[in-house]
Amino acid sequence: MKISVQVIVDPENGDPIITKSIAAFRREDLSSDTLGLTIKESKLLLKNVQSEFVIKQVDQYIGKHKTCNQCYKKRKIKSHTEIVYRTLFGKLKLPNPRFYMCSCNKNNKQKSYSLLSVLLPERISPELQYLQTKWSSLVSYGVTSNIIEDVLPVHANISSIFYTTHKIAKQLDAEIGEEKHCFIDGCENEWNQLPNPDLPLTVGIDGGYINAREGSNRKAGWFEAIVGKSLHETHTSKRFGFVCKYDDKPKSRLNTMLKRQGLQMNQNIVFLSDGGDTVRTLQQNMSPHSEHLLDWFHITMRITVMKQMVKGLANNSEDKLHNQLKSIKWNIWHGNVSKALDKIDSFSEDFYEEKIDKNSKRFKLRKYANEFYTYIESNRCYITNYAERYRYGEIISTSFVEATVNEVISKRMVKKQQMRWTQEGAHRMIQVRIATLNNELRDEFCRWYPNMDNINNNQVLENVA
Ligand SMILES: [Zn+2]
Secondary structure, eight states: EEEEEEEEOOOOOOOOOEEEEEEEEEEOOOOTTTTTTTTTHHHHHHHHHHHHHHHHHHHHHHHHSSSTTTTTBBBOOEEEEEEEEEEEEEEEEEEEEEEOTTTTSSSOOOOOHHHHHOOOOTTTHHHHHHHHHHHHHHHHHHHHHHHHHSSEEEEEEEHHHHHHHHHHHHHHHTTSHHHHHHOSSOOOHHHHOOOOOOSOOOEEEEEEEBBBOTBBBBBOOEHHHHHEEOOOOSSEEEEEETTTTTTTTTHHHHHHHHHHHTTOTTTTTEEOOOOOHHHHHHHSSTTTTTEEOOOOHHHHHHHHHHHHHHHTTTOOOOOOOOOOOHHHHHHHTTOHHHHHHHHHHHHHTOOTTTTTOOTHHHHHHHHHHHHHHHHHHHHHGGGGOHHHEEEEEEEOTTTTHHHHHHHHHHHHHIIITTOEEEEHHHHHHHHHHHHTTTTTTHHHHHHTTSSSOOOHHHHHHHHHO
């Protein structure tokens, strides 16, 4: 049996309907491997449909432009050229006639123009750009190329995927408004007139490290990226992120995320972070009703380190030291900062010796305890009664941000240790990855190319990432 596929084009202007065969498939015996289309056949089919589709659209467009739309005189063709246009279903050569400017337009200094060069400046379809960007935000450029070539009738060049991804990242960045010191709008009176605010937002912010690449230097070290996530009881959570030394509008970036979460000026917002200066400046002046808390997760992490160091001392006062640490933790948990500081002080004093060896474990623990003292003291106004918040079911810890750092940075950028990034490259990757994970990439494309339909099947992909 032979099964043929035809394309039928109706110009809907009285011209005859055109029918064209674009593929034929032969099948004899039925078995699992002859039932329906193979991958190869499906690619051929898509490629041929696309080619026919596009050629007809272009022909019609050229036809409409053969006469001047002002004086209706026939335009003169200067030359016949072509452009190469890449789509999801194949790379196509499109006729691109160069017309002389019509003599009715005296003001125009240009003598001629190429019809499609103006219409299609990008030479790559939005759908192909979308898939390239989406997949490369989730998996490596190489794997993206393999996936695309597996299912679509296109050659997916890695450098072209890289170029598209960076271009889209720049476009995403361009949507972020200018950096400002303060994002609080209006005054108390105006805020009071706003509709009743939604439930509070909780924003956790933390840092992660990425392997640096500087030319051929294989030991270029690391650089820091900041990642944050905003949680709300009824809205889906959103992420934001940037490379510290590269980004010049981090506050505006955070503000954009909060606005997308529906933040209004009379709404409460809680920021949780580890108290670093970069992060603290970032979250200031976002909202008049914001609360800034030192994250419980980072406090306990430090206490756990000290606990382990005490174990390593092989000291007979181990129990006493453990009890001291327990009491320090208990006091911070209940927001008793002064008492906690006293306890840290006396804990640290226990390690004081006149001639302490600087390489000894005792010295290291004492140093660590002193740093912990400074950490708690300099963040004292951000320490709250965690016990009480916990009782009320409020978030006290950014462990959810640790998962975000992992999902935004580590899985795509750190996991493979040999992978090294430039600050710009990492920053761009973070932007596209966040747009994908936030389920916003398709929406952005639809804003740039309003005719792209807004189908959204990204939800499942959060799990794949
Ligand atoms: Zn004219």
